[in-house]
Amino acid sequence: MTEKRRIQRVAVIGSGIMGSGIACHFANVGVEVLLLDIVPRELKEKEKAAGLSLKDKRVRNRLVNDALAAAIKSKPAPLYHKNFAARITTGNLEDDLAKVTDADWIIEVVVERLDIKQQVFEQIEKYRKPGTLITSNTSGIPIQFMSEGRSEDFQQHFCGTHFFNPPRYLKLFEIIPGPKTKPEILEFLNGYGEQFLGKTSVLAKDTPAFIGNRIGIYGIQSLFHLVQDMGLTIEEVDKLTGPVIGRPKSATFRTVDVVGLDTLVHVANGLYKNCPDDEEHELFQIPAFINTMMENNWLGSKTGQGFYKKIKGENGRSEILSLDLQTLEYRGKKRASFPTLEMTKSIDNVIDRFAVLVGGKDKAGEFYRKNFGAMFAYVSNRIPEISEEVYKIDDAMKAGFGWEHGPFQIWDAVGLKKGVELAEAAGKSVAPWVTDMIAQGQTSFYTVEQGASYCYDLNNGQQVKIPGQDAFIILDNIRESQAVFKNSGVVVEDLGDGILNVEFRSKMNSIGGDVLAGLNKAIDLAEKSYDGLVIGNQGANFSVGANIGMIFMMAVEQEYDELNMAIKYFQDTVMRLRYSAIPTVVAPHGMTLGGGCEMTLHADRVVAAAESYIGLVEFGVGVIPGGGGSKEMALRASDGFMKNDVELNRLQEYFLTIGMAKVSTSAYEAFDLDILKPGKDLVVVNKDRQIATAKSVARQMADMGYTQPVKRKDVKVLGKQALGMFLVGTDSMEAAHYISEHDRKIANKLAYVMAGGDLSEPSLVSEQYLLDLEREAFLSLCGERKTLERLQHMLQKGKPLRN
Structure with a gap:
């Protein structure tokens, strides 16, 4: 049996x-790190x-500690x-390098100079024990040169592992083999990156800038030239x-400001130098306006x-100025609007917008x-140069640059033949394999069969199942075939093995009447014919909360x-869940606010994505949590x-959690707020595994003999004793x-609920007693003019008003 490799x-x-970011992310997943x-x-x-000297430990470790x-x-x-x-x-590196002998994986993240990296590897090899993984996080230096002169064992266990910055948040994990890297090492890193680090692992070739930056920098450089051509x-x-096209809010120029113009120019110059045969070679030349910005040290946020x-x-207020690319002078921001974009406002699914966008008349x-x-044209011509597989390019762009859809998925959305026409109209040529593919009768790069x-x-001219899906449940792939109920707010899918899933499908996954009706229907179906129920979706966020537009209108x-x-x-619906x-x-992920948090609080178990931002934020719209949260x-x-x-x-700690609208910045922080429960609720680092994990938890609970809980009537409330303390505090x-x-009025309403009213002494009450108090307080606040102002402001501006 093959020995199991573990990373401790x-x-x-x-x-x-990058080095500190990588160290922090390994610490995130429970690994002991030496930095x-x-x-x-x-x-x-x-x-x-x-009075310190260069021999003092505090001085010697100053750079790393700072x-x-x-x-x-x-x-x-x-x-x-x-x-x-x-x-x-x-x-x-002088006093502590010998400690790498205890490491299971050594990651080099030093300055991007081949000679320095080679010197570091020479020193490391003196202490590295045979069989230890050794990788470089380079973003541009060829992997094949780095391990020259090293031992056979070193070279067999050496490759590139390129994290994207910031390592916690960007999912792309490029793995680049060296000339002698063992296949089992690549296989291990691929699986470890996906399962333990929560990454999208992509095996890349040792070509300049690998996959993500080769395509990403091309895209930005292409825009730099296009912006001038089109004015x-x-x-x-x-x-x-x-x-609008499923990219981050920072889009193009704001993203460059955040990353740093110098970083972009460094990679683009590397591509210009190292890709002489690229058909778009001249595009990697830095435009004149970028050179001027570099000379002026206008590098962005830094x-x-x-x-x-x-x-x-x-x-005295902050104001954002924009650079005029013609005059290279700063001016006030100009509002941008286009009729074509207006046409897509009613299209919620980004993938459905592309056909409309390329048909725009403006x-x-x-x-x-x-x-x-x-x-x-460009991505088609990069195959097989940078990758043999189409899906790896899409995976890299989605995981490394935050694109919702990769270029080949967008091409499918506008139509295979239409994409070729667009390329030709732009004066470009697609790769011959694409025209061969069309000649064979293929109509798309991707298909879905039986949920996969x-x-x-390219190698066999057929559609081939994408590997690595077995640990995932992809709701997009089963929504139509496995749906057992749907309305405008939800789709209820049969996940198999006796477990149903309720997927929110409303705008921003807000919770309104249709979502609640769908949840109740799902519970009915599950109680009648199934063994368990998952509430999960694969949207950008789990749920931004209750439909406040409906509340405002009423x-x-x-x-x-x-x-x-x-x-x-x-x-009643959240109580049915319990x-x-x-x-x-x-299965919460991303923003899980207000009503989304209340759903989470009432489940038997929670399987949260590590990147879950959970909290009761109702104070921001002038009310208290009214769906069971208070x-x-x-x-x-x-x-x-x-x-x-x-x-x-x-009690005050819990009161402040609501009153200060505390939101966890990760699932782990939600344990501190007692939103998640240690020993009961789980955290998964890879969101792609979340629905499958939640399904297995539901199945396990059913197999262990699930018993319907008894409604609680033993909640201890403190009455006037607590109420008095809260009222004095809000007055102060x-x-x-x-x-x-x-704010004081809202806080006092919350105090009344959490104290259990003005009872003369501590008492035991039922959950329903507290729900009635909560509902009454919520309703009374909805009659307040200032609450209506807060609701309206949130609907119009998307941010809270403090009035």
Whole structure:
């Protein structure tokens, strides 16, 4: 039997932004990390003043300690939880390099110079034990040169492992074999990256910039030239290349500002130098306006200005200026709008927009035809140069650049033949294999059969099942074939093995009447004919909460009876989740706010993605949690009361969780807020595995003999004792101008619910008693003018109003 390789200790050599980020992500997944860097060559003034010498450990480890401290403080945070920093030990390359002998994996992340990397590897080999993984995080230096002169064992266990920055958030993990890398090493890294690091592992060839940066930098350079040819502004390009086509909000120019123009220029220059045979070779030449920006040190966020510049306006408010690419002077931002984009506003699924966008009759339509046509030709001509497989290019762009769809998926969306026409109209030629594919009668790069994704394979001219799907359930692939119920808000799918899934399909997965009706129908179906129920989806976010538009309209029309019924329906639904005859598992990810959090609080078990941002945020729209959230926090506080405990203090923690609208910045932080329960709820690092894991948890609970829970009537509330404390606190906060008068009113309503009303002494009450108090408080706040203002502001501006 083959020996099982396990990763318990990792050594990271180099503590720069990437090295520290990689160290933090390994700490995130429970690995012990040794982070090493060079010894400073001279003392700082404050070290001299303190009487320290270059032999002092604090001085010798100063570079690595400062780098790690800066990383941990940075935003967005590189750690899932601040306590995970304890898993990282620091040291220096002179005193501590021998410690790499205990590592299972050594990762080099030093400066991008081949001679320095080779020197580091020579030193490492003195202490590395045979069989230890050794990889480089280079983004541009050929892997084949790095291990020259090293032992056979070193070379067999050596390859490139290219993380994208920031390592916690960007999923792409490129694996680049060296000339002698053993196949089993590549196979191990591929599986480890996917399962343990939560990455999209992509096996790349040892070509310049590998896959992600080769295509990504081409795309940006292509835009730099196109923007000049078409006379577009940077606001227009960012509008055209942002969320409307499934790209990050930072789109193109804002992304370059964040990454750093110098970083982009470095990679582009490398491609210009190292890809002389690329048909788009001249495109990698840096345009004149970029060279001017480099000379002016306008590198983006790191230098305070790039394509955008933040200044203080006359009124003292921050103002964002934009760079005019014609004059290279900063000016006020201009609003960008195009009729073609207006036509896509009613199309919720991004993939369905592309056919409309390339058909646009305005400048936007022209832009998309030229941009996509050029991209289609370029990616087709990179196969088999940078990859043998179509899907690897799409995976790399989605995971490394945050694209919702890769270029070949977009090509499928506009039509295979139409894509060829766009390329030709843009003056480009697609690769011969594409025309061969069309001649064979193929109509798309991808197909779905029996819930699995297939992709066209050049080598045999057929659709081949994409490997590695067995650990995943892809809802897009089973939505039609396995649906047992659907309405405008949900699709209920049969996941197999007796487990159903409820997938929200509303706008931003908000929870309204149709979603609640679908949830109740799913529970009915599961109790009658199935063994368990999962509530999960694969949208950008699990749920942004209740449909506040519906609440606002009812409140404005003063339809309080209907609003009362709607709130009760929500409460009854979450209580059914808790007290149904079958196990219920909720699978939150991304934003899980308000009502989405309340769903999570009432499941039997939670299988959360590590990147879950969970919280009760109703204060921001002028109400308290009304779907069981206020009740549940009072219940969880009660369950935490211990003998001789200061119960008021414990209750106050839960009160502040709601009152301060606390949102966890990862699933691990949700344990601190008692939204997730240790020993009961699970965290998965790879979101792609989440639905499959939730299904297996539901199945396991059913197999262990699930018993329908008994409704709780033993919730301890503290009555006037707690209420008095809360009221004094809110009065003081208003008097000190920490909160507004309306904030105090909302907080007092919450206090009344969580104290269990004005009972004269601590008492045991039922959940229903607290739900009734919660609903009454929610309704009364909906009658307040300032609450209506907050609801309206959130609907119009998408952010909370403090009035």
